[in-house]
Amino acid sequence: MKRIAPIDIAGGILVVAFLALLPMFAASNYLTGVLTVCVIYGIWASSWDFMSGLTGRENFGHSLFIGAGAYTAGFLSSIWSANPWVSLPLGVVIAIAFSLLVGFPTLRLRGPYFALAMLSASAILQRLCLIFWEYTGGEEGIYGLDPLMKNPLHYYWFVLAILAVTVITLTLLARSHWGLLLRAIRGDEATCQAAGINVTFYKIVSLMISAGFAGLGGALYAHYQLQVSPPLFSVVVSITVIIMVYVGGIGSIYGAAVAAILLTLLTEMLRGFGEYRLWIYTLTLMLILFFLPNGLIAPLWRRLTERLR
Amino acid sequence: MLQILIYGAVSSAIYAMLAVGFTLIFGVARILNLAHGSFYALGAYAAYVLTSLLGVPLFIAAPLAVLIVAGFGVMMERFLVRPLRSSQLAVLMITLAVSLAVEQALFITFGSEYRNVPSFVADKLSIGGVDISGQRLLALVAGVLVLLGLWLFIQRTRLGAAILAVSQDPEAAQYMGIPTNRIFSIVMAISAGTAALAGVLVSPFLTVQPTMGLLPMVKAFAIVIVGGLGSIPGSIIASLILGYSETIVAYLISSSWTELVSLVAVVITLMIRPSGLLGRRAAF
Numbered sequence: 077m078k079r080i081a082p083i084d085i086a087g088g089i090l091v092v093a094f095l096a097l098l099p100m101f102a103a104s105n106y107l108t109g110v111l112t113v114c115v116i117y118g119i120w121a122s123s124w125d126f127m128s129g130l131t132g133r134e135n136f137g138h139s140l141f142i143g144a145g146a147y148t149a150g151f152l153s154s155i156w157s158a159n160p161w162v163s164l165p166l167g168v169v170i171a172i173a174f175s176l177l178v179g180f181p182t183l184r185l186r187g188p189y190f191a192l193a194m195l196s197a198s199a200i201l202q203r204l205c206l207i208f209w210e211y212t213g214g215e216e217g218i219y220g221l222d223p224l225m226k227n228p229l230h231y232y233w234f235v236l237a238i239l240a241v242t243v244i245t246l247t248l249l250a251r252s253h254w255g256l257l258l259r260a261i262r263g264d265e266a267t268c269q270a271a272g273i274n275v276t277f278y279k280i281v282s283l284m285i286s287a288g289f290a291g292l293g294g295a296l297y298a299h300y301q302l303q304v305s306p307p308l309f310s311v312v313v314s315i316t317v318i319i320m321v322y323v324g325g326i327g328s329i330y331g332a333a334v335a336a337i338l339l340t341l342l343t344e345m346l347r348g349f350g351e352y353r354l355w356i357y358t359l360t361l362m363l364i365l366f367f368l369p370n371g372l373i374a375p376l377w378r379r380l381t382e383r384l385r
Numbered sequence: 386m387l388q389i390l391i392y393g394a395v396s397s398a399i400y401a402m403l404a405v406g407f408t409l410i411f412g413v414a415r416i417l418n419l420a421h422g423s424f425y426a427l428g429a430y431a432a433y434v435l436t437s438l439l440g441v442p443l444f445i446a447a448p449l450a451v452l453i454v455a456g457f458g459v460m461m462e463r464f465l466v467r468p469l470r471s472s473q474l475a476v477l478m479i480t481l482a483v484s485l486a487v488e489q490a491l492f493i494t495f496g497s498e499y500r501n502v503p504s505f506v507a508d509k510l511s512i513g514g515v516d517i518s519g520q521r522l523l524a525l526v527a528g529v530l531v532l533l534g535l536w537l538f539i540q541r542t543r544l545g546a547a548i549l550a551v552s553q554d555p556e557a558a559q560y561m562g563i564p565t566n567r568i569f570s571i572v573m574a575i576s577a578g579t580a581a582l583a584g585v586l587v588s589p590f591l592t593v594q595p596t597m598g599l600l601p602m603v604k605a606f607a608i609v610i611v612g613g614l615g616s617i618p619g620s621i622i623a624s625l626i627l628g629y630s631e632t633i634v635a636y637l638i639s640s641s642w643t644e645l646v647s648l649v650a651v652v653i654t655l656m657i658r659p660s661g662l663l664g665r666r667a668a669f
Contacts, residue, residue, distance in 0.1 A: 134474055136419075136481065181655035188417045189655060191477060192610065195419070196603045200648050203600065207641040311599065315485055318478070352493065358486045365475050365482070366468065 080251065083384040087377070088330065092240050095337070096233060105228055112232045112300050114340040118239045119293035121320040121336035122329050126246045127286035129327035130255060131279055132262035133183065137194030138317050140178070140201060141171040141287040143309035145294025147205075150218035150304035160222045163295045171291020172284050179283040184276050186265065195311065202309035217305030224299045235296055239333060242289050246329050249285070258282055259327075312354065319361045325374025335373045388515045389632050395521045397628025398528030402583040403601055404608040404620040405532060406576035412615030413552040414569045416466055417473070419480040422602025423487035424577045427454045428584025429593045430491055433500045443505050451581045458577025459570050467566070484598065491595040502588040524586040531579060532621060539617075548572060552615070600644075607647035611654045613661025622662055626650070 095115070099108045120142060128135045145167035152158040152166060178197050182190040205212045212218065225231040249255055260268050261275050268275050298304045307313070320339050324331030346353050364371070407421045431450035435441040441449065461483055469475035506519030539545035550558040551568045559565050583601075591597070608627055612619030627650060631643040654661060 132474070134477055136477070181652050185655065185659045187614065188473075188477070189610065189659070191417075192606045193651060193655070196606050196651065197648065199599055199603045200644055203644050207644065311481075312485070315481060322478070354489045355486065355493070358482045358489065361482045362465070362479065362486075365479055369472075369475070 080247070081381075081385045083381045084330075087381070088240075088243075091334065092236065095236055099229055099232060108228045108232050109300075110341065110344050112228070112235055113297075114337040115232070115235045115239045116293050116297045116300065117317070117320065117336040117340045118333035119235075119242050119296070120290055120317045121324065121332040122239075122243050122246055123286045123289035123293065124317050125321045125324070125327065125329050125332040126250065126289070127282045129321060129329070129332070130250060130258040130262060131282060133279060133283075134191045134318075135194050135283070135286070135314075136191045136311075136318070137178075137196070137198030137314050138286075138290055139309050139311070139313035140174055140194065140198040141290035142294040142297070142313060143198070143201065143205075143304075143306075144171045144174045145291030146298040146304045146308050147212070147218070147294075148291070149295040149298035150221060153221040153299070154218045157222075160224050160299055163299065164292060167291045167295030167298075168288045169291075171287045171294065175283045175287030176280070179280045183279040183283065195314075198309050198314060199311060202306045205306040205309065212306075215306065217303055219303045221299055221302045221304070223302060224296075231300065235300075238292065238296065242292075243330055243333050246285075246289070250327075250329055254278075315361075316357065319357055319364075321371075322361065322364050323372050325371030328371070328374035331371060331374030331377070335371075338373075387512070389629070389636055391512060391515055391517055392521075393629040393632035395517075395525045395628075396632060397625045398525045398532075399583050399587055400601075400604055400608055400628050401532055401621050401624035402528050402579045403605040404612070404624055405535065405617055406579040407602075407605045408609045408612070408615055408617060408620045410572055410576040411609070412617070413548055413572045414462075415473075416462070416470075416476055416569075416573075417480070418576070419477060419602075420461065420484040420487065421576070421580055421605060422598030422600075423484040424454050424458060424580035424598075425584040425601055426491065426595065426598035427457060427487060428581030429502070429588040429591075429597065430495065430500070430584075431581070432585045432588050433502050433593055436503055437501070443503065447505070447582075447585050450585050451578050454581030454584075455574040455578040458573045462570060462573040467569070484602075488595050488598065495595065497595060500593040502593060504589040518590065520586075520589045524583075527582065527586055531582060535575070535579070536617070544571070604647050607651045609661075610651050611661055613663045616661065616663040619661055619663035623650075 095111065099111060120138065124135060124138045127133065148167040148170040149160075149163035152163045153160050174197075178193050179190075182193045206214055209215070223231070225234060250258070257268070257273060257278055260273070261278060265275055294308070297308075317336075320336040321332040323339060324333070324335030343353060343357075346356060349356065403421070403425060406424075407418060410416050410418050428450055431453050432446055435446035435450060436443055465479050465483060466476055469479055504518070504520045506523055508519045509516055510519055510522060511517075539548060547558070547563045547568055548571070550561065550563055551565055555565050558568075604627065608623040609620050611626065612621070612623030627647060630650070631646045634646055635643050
């Protein structure tokens with residue numbers, strides 16, 4: 077396993093501490109709420125980065141896993157009135173089930189099949205939510221989920237802790253032998269196969285891990301919003317997550333999480349622009365593709381701390 | 386029974402127009418164009434603006450709309466896709482960004498409400514006791530003619546031969562003096578044009594709204610995967626299969642289940658025969 081530089085650990089602790097203390101200075105439920113969403117986006121973005129950033133297999137339908145986790149929470153908590161803590165593990169399980177459903181037929185293949193299938197699956201599931209409105213509540217979705225914790229500040233801290241665990245787990249995995257294999261697959265799949273590596277197995281398991289964390293994030297989101305609705309499955313959610321990873325620097329995981337938090341805060345500030353918001357997002361993506369193909373956050377951090385390594 | 390036969394043919398023709406353009410640009414330029422659905426939506430909106438807002442007569446508005454969208458496609462290929470072509474990933478991202486930008490632009494300009502486009506032909510026809518609106522029949526006829534024209538163009542003309550050559554080996558084609566980049570532009574124009582034509586033709590009987598492009602594009606993906614990426618005959622056969630099985634499902638079970646047909650078809654294809662019905666080798 078590659079050693080993690082002390083400066084990276086210090087930086088991580090500092091960022092988490094800063095985020096944890098932020099709501100204390102400006103005690104407003106609004107800020108706590110915004111930060112909770114930021115942190116949940118962080119979970120989504122870093123989980124996307126683990127699979128797609130490392131193996132280079134672009135997942136254009138991460139919202140499939142997010143929505144699966146969220147709707148699991150919605151059904152359990154609101155319709156079957158289960159204990160809200162049950163939704164978190166079950167959200168993970170259902171999201172992983174979906175990842176197997178899509179991953180198993182498509183990840184065996186080379187070529188763009190996986191990207192196309194993910195995009196299609198999430199779009200079709202969103203449509204199915206609207207069509208089978210008797211069960212899913214259609215356009216309105218499912219209301220009246222139970223909160224996991226009464227105090228929003230405590231919930232924020234809980235979600236932040238989960239983000240920290242997510243990023244640490246995924247980073248350790250990415251730096252392990254396992255992560256090296258995933259990066260090797262990104263580099264040259266045929267050579268990996270020739271070296272006797274079961275590439276399909278590694279790709280599918282990494283998709284399962286990615287989907288599990290996304291589903292966890294989805295369930296957390298559902299229990300924050302206390303409702304779920306079909307836009308959770310939309311392509312817009314997937315693309316937002318992808319833009320966050322691109323801004324963070326693909327394959328770095330921590331960069332994706334930081335970029336997700338910053339971009340969500342930025343979006344909140346851009347709320348005044350209303351419907352132009354997504355435009356600004358897509359334009360950001362185009363500019364980054366052309367001018368900063370390596371992203372912003374991770375390369376910047378590496379440059380700033382170059383001398384301390 | 387006859388009803389299934391006719392309505393299935395209409396939806397197959399529309400799917401085929403979408404899928405052929407999608408597979409063509411992939412087969413020739415290896416561009417996986419996620420903005421293909423936005424060409425369809427732009428075609429429908431262009432028809433709406435030209436007819437309902439500017440009062441242009443329909444039979445001028447339709448070709449004009451197709452030309453505008455084809456121009457848009459060429460511009461997109463030239464200025465956004467071509468600089469990033471070295472990375473397949475960046476191409477996917479930029480085309481997805483374009484499709485979202487188009488959707489948002491339509492949303493901002495026209496709002497999310499449904500728009501109406503007047504029918505090209507108002508008459509209802511009756512074939513063997515089945516009533517069908519003239520507009521649907523026109524879509525069917527136009528679709529068949531366009532596909533036939535495209536086939537003749539590729540098989541019989543010099544330019545078509547050049548397109549075939551580029552699709553087989555772009556580098557060798559370049560050595561033979563074929564201007565590959567210009568071929569890409571032409572193919573992009575054809576691809577965007579056929580998608581736009583599909584959008585124009587369906588605009589009178591389907592809802593015209595900003596997100597209308599996504600689902601047909603998903604169907605086009607499914608068709609192209611079933612038919613084999615890059616194969617035009619494959620995607621036509623797959624369009625027929627999908628168009629008919631959706632119509633049959635709609636009649637026998639319920640129209641709610643039609644959305645699942647394409648998903649099931651894709652999963653089965655990828656499990657049994659990943660390269661599709663007529664795999665990559667038979668590009669045309």
